[in-house]
Amino acid sequence: MTQLELFKKIKRFNPLEPSLSILGFFLVTVLLIGCFFYLDYRTVVHGIRSRLLHGSGGKARSGFLDQGNEGYLATPLFDGNWVWDESYPLYQSQNCSFLDGGFRCSENGRPDSFYTKWRWQPKDCNLPRFDAGMMLEKLRNRRLVFAGDSIARNQWESLLCMLSSVIPNKTSIYEVNGTPITKHSGFLVFKFEDFNCTVEYYRSPFLVFQGHPPAGAPEEVKMTLKVDQMDWLSRHWRDADVLVLNAGHWWNYGKTIREGCYFQEGEEVKMNMTVKTAYRRSMETLIDWIDSEVNMSKTYVLFRTYAPVHFSGGDWNSGGGCHLETLPGLGPLPVLSDSVYTTIFDVLSERSNESHVGKVDFLNVTNMSLWRKDAHASLYYLGPDGPASINHQDCSHWCLPGVPDSWNELLYALFLKQESIRSGNSTKSSQFPL
Numbered sequence: 020m021t022q023l024e025l026f027k028k029i030k031r032f033n034p035l036e037p038s039l040s041i042l043g044f045f046l047v048t049v050l051l052i053g054c055f056f057y058l059d060y061r062t063v064v065h066g067i068r069s070r071l072l073h074g075s076g077g078k079a080r081s082g083f084l085d086q087g088n089e090g091y092l093a094t095p096l097f098d099g100n101w102v103w104d105e106s107y108p109l110y111q112s113q114n115c116s117f118l119d120g121g122f123r124c125s126e127n128g129r130p131d132s133f134y135t136k137w138r139w140q141p142k143d144c145n146l147p148r149f150d151a152g153m154m155l156e157k158l159r160n161r162r163l164v165f166a167g168d169s170i171a172r173n174q175w176e177s178l179l180c181m182l183s184s185v186i187p188n189k190t191s192i193y194e195v196n197g198t199p200i201t202k203h204s205g206f207l208v209f210k211f212e213d214f215n216c217t218v219e220y221y222r223s224p225f226l227v228f229q230g231h232p233p234a235g236a237p238e239e240v241k242m243t244l245k246v247d248q249m250d251w252l253s254r255h256w257r258d259a260d261v262l263v264l265n266a267g268h269w270w271n272y273g274k275t276i277r278e279g280c281y282f283q284e285g286e287e288v289k290m291n292m293t294v295k296t297a298y299r300r301s302m303e304t305l306i307d308w309i310d311s312e313v314n315m316s317k318t319y320v321l322f323r324t325y326a327p328v329h330f331s332g333g334d335w336n337s338g339g340g341c342h343l344e345t346l347p348g349l350g351p352l353p354v355l356s357d358s359v360y361t362t363i364f365d366v367l368s369e370r371s372n373e374s375h376v377g378k379v380d381f382l383n384v385t386n387m388s389l390w391r392k393d394a395h396a397s398l399y400y401l402g403p404d405g406p407a408s409i410n411h412q413d414c415s416h417w418c419l420p421g422v423p424d425s426w427n428e429l430l431y432a433l434f435l436k437q438e439s440i441r442s443g444n445s446t447k448s449s450q451f452p453l
Contacts, residue, residue: 083144083432084439096141096429097383101347101390104138108420109149115180115419116189117209119200121400122176124418128406131345134394134418139387139425147435149428151185157438158216158260166256167265168224170326173416174263175220176200177423178430179209182218186211206252219259223250224269227301229280236288241279243288246300249308257312260319261434263382264305267325267359268415270298295358302366310375319437323382323426325360329392330414341414342397347390360385380433384426394422 083096112123125132139146165175183192191212198204206221228245236243256262272294274280282289282297289297309320330339370376396413398406407413417423 080141080143080145082147083141084147084435095143096146096432097387098143099139099141099387101137101387102140103136105136107138108135109424110180110184110420112180112419115183117179117183117192117200118176118419119172120402121396121413121416122173122419123402124396124399124421127399127402129397129399129418133345134391134422135420137347137391137425139428146428146432149181149431151182154431154434155182155185155211155214155216157434158211158218159214160216161260162217162219162258163261163263164219164221164256164259165263165265166221166223166250166252167226167263167323168222168268169416170268171263171265171323172220172222173419174323174423174426175218177419177421178427179218180419181424181427182211186213188213206255219255221252221255223252224266224274225301226250226253226264226266226305232281232288233283233286236281237290239279240281240288240290243281243283244275244297244301245283246292246297247284247304249304253308253312258314258318260317262313262318262320263323263430264320265323265325266298266301270294270301270359295362298359299362299366302363306366306370306373306376306379309379310373313375315375315378319380319434320378321380321382321430321433322363324363324385325357326384326415326417327389328415329395330412331392335413335415338410339414340397340409340412341392341395342409342412344393344395344397346393348392352386352389380437382426382430382433384429387425388422391417391422394418 112118112126120127125135163178165171165178179192183189186192193210193212194200195208195210195217198207200207204222206219208217208219210217225244226249228248228250229242230245232240232243256264269275275282275294275297282292282300284300292300309315313320328335329341329344331341333339367376367379392414394417396416396418398409398412399418400413400416401407
């Protein structure tokens with residue numbers, strides 16, 4: 020090849036052409052990736068959640084309150100999915116003065132708020148939109164009582180915030196004894212003055228009586244649970260118009276026998292009674308108490324089932340945590356065989372022929388809450404001073420606003436349905452006097 024030909028070849032060669040092609044491809048790739056991340060994260064999550072849980076098709080759902088009484092009994096309110104809803108939450112924690120500091124996750128430094136945006140959607144019906152004004156009107160001159168453990172308190176404070184959101188003058192809502200909200204009060208009674216109604220909480224982790232052991236008990240017995248006797252506070256619950264009961268979180272070995280708290284029937288301490296047997300016996304005592312002490316024609320009784328915990332990598336006292344969870348679980352739910360969950364169903368099923376038992380409703384929050392590993396207080400329960408130690412997380416209690424709001428939406432729907440049924444029965448009675 021002559022020098023002239025070589026020079027012509029070199030002249031025709033443009034080293035920028037392949038570089039420009041590579042650069043162009045790189046820019047297009049970056050643009051596509053950028054467009055993907057520009058998509059609203061919440062829309063992506065909602066789409067994934069819908070496809071995984073709802074499938075591609077669907078049938079029109081009827082309104083829960085539009086169904087007849089048969090529908091009321093048959094509708095699986097607690098079989099459904101969590102769906103994204105931009106209109107949630109129903110309130111903001113900074114606008115509600117009725118919350119313990121430990122439930123104010125956002126104010127305590129939790130950086131995400133996705134956990135506040137999920138709404139419970141039953142599979143076969145639509146829940147009524149929560150209407151605080153309507154619920155307060157239905158509660159006018161009445162009492163709504165929560166009795167149970169600290170998760171009951173979690174739900175009670177949630178309802179206080181939901182109801183107070185429509186009251187312009189917050190000073191018209193107050194604790195009747197002047198007691199501030201603290202974690203250690205035995206009971207708290209908040210009055211909504213404009214409606215002359217109270218929303219009350221009574222701390223009773225076991226529902227049955229806990230006290231000192233009888234004389235002559237073995238030395239290792241520090242306390243006893245009288246599984247055949249209701250908590251002494253129960254005299255304050257029995258005349259409620261709406262009574263929401265729960266027990267479960269304290270019914271375990273660590274909270275009872277390990278701490279020297281054994282079980283007692285009559286004057287005898289049952290040293291060999293298991294926690295499972297004691298819990299079952301206490302639920303039988305509860306059913307007997309409802310039969311003998313509660314006027315079921317006046318009081319609407321609900322039992323809220325066990326709310327699951329979500330400790331990963333350990334338990335509450337051994338480094339377990341949930342702080343990395345920011346989305347609900349997407350996989351299938353585990354099969355629950357825990358006696359704390361099944362015992363109350365077993366007891367009521369065995370005694371279903373007793374008339375008062377059939378009038379007790381379930382607020383079955385266990386399965387729906389199993390998905391919500393993202394919604395616990397985790398590190399954000401100590402207050403504005405900063406997050407807790409990573410080894411001391413709270414994966415039992417729930418951030419507010421959050422999951423307990425959905426329990427209260429279910430409570431609201433069941434309460435309205437019960438009012439409708441009672442109103443219908445009242446009308447029939449007036450039409451056909453005895």
